[in-house]
Amino acid sequence: MPLAVYLLGLAIFVQGTSEFMLSGLLPDIAADLGVTIPEAGLLTSAFALGMVIGGPPLAVAxxxxxxxxxxxxxxxxxxxxxxxxxxxxxYELLLVTRVVSAVANAGFWAVAAATAIGMVAPDAKARAMSVVVGGITVACVAGVPGGAVLGQLWGWRSAFWAVAVLSVLTLAFLVRVPAGRGQAATGLRGELRVLANRRLWVAFATIALAEAAMFGVFTYLAPLATGTAGLPASWVPGLLVLFGAGSVLGITVGGRIADARPYQTLFAGLTALTLACAALAVLADSGPALIALVFLIGLLGFGINPAMSSRAFYLGAAAPTLVGASVTSAFNVGNMLGPWLGGVTIGAGLGFGSVAWIGAALAAAAIATVALALTLRGRQPVPAQARA
Incomplete structure (x- = not known):
């Protein structure tokens, strides 16, 4: 694997830390800026929204x-x-900075994915994506807890300073990334023609539904642990690290098998994720079961990530940057959909365990999209770029 692919993963680690670190900083931010916790929570929603809308326009520009x-x-x-x-x-300016940073992150994701895919052999696309996306998993294990520690020691602003400094240091390494070339020869119309492939949109739907299943459960992990399973609040950071450890293992293994067996990986991984979420819904009041299933959901959710991402790049080989931007948007649609649906069920009085049932339903829906993809695969020839 080229060194530049690992450097891209390092940059994604820094940006992923920023995306998720607010979960441990919201009370301090709210107190410092004189806003409520829900208002501070909008900073996270603003980042997700910027990721959804920012990627494709920047990819075109x-x-x-x-x-x-x-x-x-x-x-x-x-x-x-x-x-x-x-x-x-x-607070208003901080909200704007979250949107702008998310848009920049979405643009980086799109180009980084296309760059990583372009530097490896056709049968190593999923492994390259596992390295890049691995930056997110490492952020969950180390970056997010690290940001929380900085916030406790020196205030929430120190976490923002740390991300800024790490971003500047990472910039120095990006000179090792090949300059590459844009897609000027294809042009905007050519890029958009690639996106007309309905199989590609089915792949995007799989990404959004699978991500929503996993992230919806992850978002409400703390109240599930303390309010339903009865675990002490002091256990929550450890559960977050456990989820991150599972995601690191999952994306490492998934990246090594997805290129050879993409559909088998998706069917097996999504089926197991459906069962894991259903088990969590049934056993939500059991602390030991919650601990084991948190690790398993992290492993399965990220284990299918390389297969989902690389499948989109295979189908959209002629427009890797715009496809990369769309993949980023699909993931973040899931990041908004899962927590929103979980919030609806919690608000309806169904309890925190209901988010796991939502996760199981979303994962099952993702299985249906993979089955649809197989059906369309038999009816529509594979593009020449994908075969190459």
Whole structure:
């Protein structure tokens, strides 16, 4: 695997830390800026929204740029807005910085995915994606808890400063990434023609539903642990680390088998994820069961990630940057859909365990999209770029 692929994973680690670290900083941010906890929670929603809407437009706007140039600019903007966020005393300005940083992150994701895929052999796409996405899993294990510790020691602003500094340091390594070339030869119309492939949209649907299943459960992990399973609040950081450890193992194994057996990986992984979520719904009041299933859901949710991502790149081989942006948007649609549906069931008085039933239903729906993909595969020839 080229060194540049690991450098892209490092950059994703830094940005992933920023995306998820607010879960441990919201009370301090709310107290410091004089807003409520729900208002502070909108900072997380704003980031997810920026990730959804930011990727495709930026991918189109930078089609003629070299990939190295795009990566450098996106990460530079990401670093700059974190400096602004660390300095501001305005909630409204902090909200704006979260949206801008998310848009820059979405653009970086799109180009980084296309760059990683372009540097490896056709039968190593899933493994390359596992390295890049692995930055997120490492962020869950180390970055997010680290941000929480910094917030406890020196205030929430120190976590923003840490992300800014790490972003600048990572910029120095990006010069090792090949400059690459944009997709100017294809042009915007050519890129959009690639997105007309209905099999590609089925692949996006699989990503969104599977991500929603996993992230919906992850979002409400703390109240599940303390309010339903009866575990002490002091156990929550350990559960987050356990989830992250499962995700690291899952994406490592998934990246090594997905290229050879993509559909088998998806069917087996999604079926197991459905059963794990259903088991959590039934056994939500059991602390030991919760501990085991948290690890398993992290392992399964991230274990299918390389297969889902690489399948989209195989189908959209002629437009890797725009497809990469769309993949990023699909993941973040799931990041919004799962927690929202979980919140609906909790608000309806069905309890925190209901989010696990939502996860099981979403994972089952994702299985249906994979079955649909197999049906369409038999009816529609594989594009020449994908065969290559």
């Amino acid at each position: 930078t089609l003629r740029w070299s990939r190295r140039r795009a990566l450098v600019w996106f990460l530079a903007v990401f670093a700059a807005v974190h400096v602004v966020g660390a300095l501001t005393t305005s």
